[in-house]
Amino acid sequence: xxxxxxxxxxxxKPSETLTLTCTVSGGSISSYYWSWIxxxxxxxxxxxxxxxxxxxxxxxxxxKSRVTIxxxxxxxxxxxxxxxVTAADxxxxxxxxxxSGTFYIADYWGQGSLVTVSS
Amino acid sequence: xxxMTQSPSTLSASVGDRVTITCRASQTISIWLAWYQQKPGKxxxxxxxxxxxxxxxxxxxxxxxxxxxxxxxxxxxxxPDDFATYYCQQSNSYSTFGQGTKVEIK
Numbered sequence: 001x002x003x004x005x006x007x008x009x010x011x012x013k014p015s016e017t018l019t020l021t022c023t024v025s026g027g028s029i030s031s032y033y034w035s036w037i038x039x040x041x042x043x044x045x046x047x048x049x050x051x052x053x054x055x056x057x058x059x060x061x062x063x064k065s066r067v068t069i070x071x072x073x074x075x076x077x078x079x080x081x082x083x084x085v086t087a088a089d090x091x092x093x094x095x096x097x098x099x100s101g102t103f104y105i106a107d108y109w110g111q112g113s114l115v116t117v118s119s
Numbered sequence: 120x121x122x123m124t125q126s127p128s129t130l131s132a133s134v135g136d137r138v139t140i141t142c143r144a145s146q147t148i149s150i151w152l153a154w155y156q157q158k159p160g161k162x163x164x165x166x167x168x169x170x171x172x173x174x175x176x177x178x179x180x181x182x183x184x185x186x187x188x189x190x191x192x193x194x195x196x197x198x199p200d201d202f203a204t205y206y207c208q209q210s211n212s213y214s215t216f217g218q219g220t221k222v223e224i225k
Binding site: 044045046047058060061062094096099102103104105106107109110111112 | 120153155161162163164165168174206208210213214215216217218219
């Protein structure tokens with residue numbers, strides 16, 4: 001059974017960089033697309049971006065200038081970096097696996113990681 | 120951006136009821152629509168993909184239909200475990216989600 005687990009700081013200061021890592025267990029990170037999705041009470045669910053195991057990425061145009069997603073296949077991990085954060089970036093951040101052959105349809109999710117942006 | 124609009128926002132129903140949730144896209148998305156169920160404090164769970172394909176392990180009381188701009192999720196006989204919030208997601212152009220429909224106990 002594939003499992004995903006987010007890790008990283010729960011509190012980030014305004015203007016700093018948010019960094020989260022997702023560790024995949026129970027299966028290989030190869031041959032799938034891996035996404036970051038966030039959820040806020042105000043904006044709901046928002047797709048941030050995905051990365052393929054080969055390193056190909058695609059980002060939400062509204063966040064593209066601030067987002068980088070990277071992958072480490074040797075560790076079965078992928079990561080999210082979001083720069084210049086503001087209070088509007090406070091959210092529960094999920095990592096997820098794209099269903100076989102798809103970019104965006106998430107069939108396995110992490111439990112979610114609450115990140116608060118505050119000084 | 121393709122906007123996804125769900126209706127209703129909240130739905131009150133009883134166990135055994137037939138429940139229908141609608142999702143409308145601001146432009147045509149063919150069949151590139153998925154439905155998820157989310158319970159408080161948990162991640163969303165995939166129910167339906169490509170508008171009408173049932174994800175493995177999902178009970179057959181869940182079904183999806185539609186194409187183009189209008190889609191529906193139907194629960195044929197609501198069960199206690201089905202009280203949750205449901206989201207649609209388009210994947211025709213990047214990905215965007217609906218705002219959610221909360222199914223609550225009547």
